[in-house]
Amino acid sequence: MDEIIVIGHKNPDTDSVVAAKMYSILMEKKGKKSFPRIAGDVNQETKFIFSHFKEEIPKKVTKKEIDERKFFLVDHNDIEQSVAKKESICGVLDHHQLSGFKTDTPLYFRIEPIGSTSTLVYKIMKEGNKTVNEKEAGLILSGIISDTLNLSSPTTTEEDIDSYNELSEISGIDPNKFAKKMFDAKSDFSGKSIKDIIYADLKTFEFGGHKIGIGVSETTSTSYFEKNIEELVTSLNEVKNNEKYEAFFFGAVDIMNKNTLLFPAGEDEKNVIEKVFQGEKRNAYFFLKGVSSRKKQISPLLSKYYEKK
Numbered sequence: 391m392d393e394i395i396v397i398g399h400k401n402p403d404t405d406s407v408v409a410a411k412m413y414s415i416l417m418e419k420k421g422k423k424s425f426p427r428i429a430g431d432v433n434q435e436t437k438f439i440f441s442h443f444k445e446e447i448p449k450k451v452t453k454k455e456i457d458e459r460k461f462f463l464v465d466h467n468d469i470e471q472s473v474a475k476k477e478s479i480c481g482v483l484d485h486h487q488l489s490g491f492k493t494d495t496p497l498y499f500r501i502e503p504i505g506s507t508s509t510l511v512y513k514i515m516k517e518g519n520k521t522v523n524e525k526e527a528g529l530i531l532s533g534i535i536s537d538t539l540n541l542s543s544p545t546t547t548e549e550d551i552d553s554y555n556e557l558s559e560i561s562g563i564d565p566n567k568f569a570k571k572m573f574d575a576k577s578d579f580s581g582k583s584i585k586d587i588i589y590a591d592l593k594t595f596e597f598g599g600h601k602i603g604i605g606v607s608e609t610t611s612t613s614y615f616e617k618n619i620e621e622l623v624t625s626l627n628e629v630k631n632n633e634k635y636e637a638f639f640f641g642a643v644d645i646m647n648k649n650t651l652l653f654p655a656g657e658d659e660k661n662v663i664e665k666v667f668q669g670e671k672r673n674a675y676f677f678l679k680g681v682s683s684r685k686k687q688i689s690p691l692l693s694k695y696y697e698k699k
């Protein structure tokens with residue numbers, strides 16, 4: 391039972407799935423036994439990528455595995471966003487804000503303020519003089535494209551850009567063309583309810599003892615949300631109640647123009663947005679110009695507000 395499970399956060403995105411798969415491959419290359427798992431259903435973009443590279447999507451973690459295995463976390467360090475039990479965590483590799491992670495024993499813990507965990511996995515591979523093949527390069531590149539919105543997110547660093555260029559070359563992929571296909575796949579809402587869309591990239595935070603939900607949907611077509619405002623508002627309320635959030639916010643992120651329509655789930659959230667963001671109030675949402683990153687532009691402001699509350 392010494393095989394370690396490498397896993398990303400709940401409501402997995404492409405970066406968390408790719409990083410889990412590739413970090414597990416890296417562990418194997420280093421002679422450590424491990425295998426990747428996912429913590430929930432993958433989105434359309436991740437499905438597109440894995441089918442493009444004819445790679446198997448990691449399987450969903452089982453309850454038995456959660457009870458018995460050791461876990462190495464990628465792309466998250468917040469226990470709220472993890473399926474792993476605290477005492478079973480043996481390592482963390484991430485690029486998110488620290489969230490008060492405490493352990494009884496020492497563990498591998500590496501966090502860097504870069505655009506994607508995939509970049510970090512690639513960096514560690516290079517540090518260990520491990521090479522990647524075409525397919526592996528393509529997968530890591532996809533993780534970088536997804537998290538940095540093809541290098542246009544304010545989270546993007548020089549290291550992401552350098553890795554992106556190297557990996558484009560190794561994989562033989564034209565990253566701009568590929569990014570377009572990924573974003574089209576991500577914006578395909580066919581067969582999905584608004585609630586599915588809200589849950590697809592939902593994160594739970596604990597800011598100063600307040601349980602806060604922030605969901606986002608990165609899309610090339612925010613008009614979908616404007617057209618379905620009534621249903622969206624109803625669904626936001628349902629999700630808020632189901633998840634027992636004190637406050638719940640949902641951002642429809644326009645990945646082409648780098649703006650966010652931030653929807654409050656209720657009156658309280660509306661007041662918070664008015665206090666915290668420089669947004670233009672429209673209909674049921676606030677238009678946040680130049681905002682495209684939950685990690686860098688949305689959650690820090692809400693965290694600061696609720697920590698003081």
Ligand SMILES: [Mn+2]
Pocket residue numbers: 405406465485505506507537
């Ligand atoms: Mn990430």
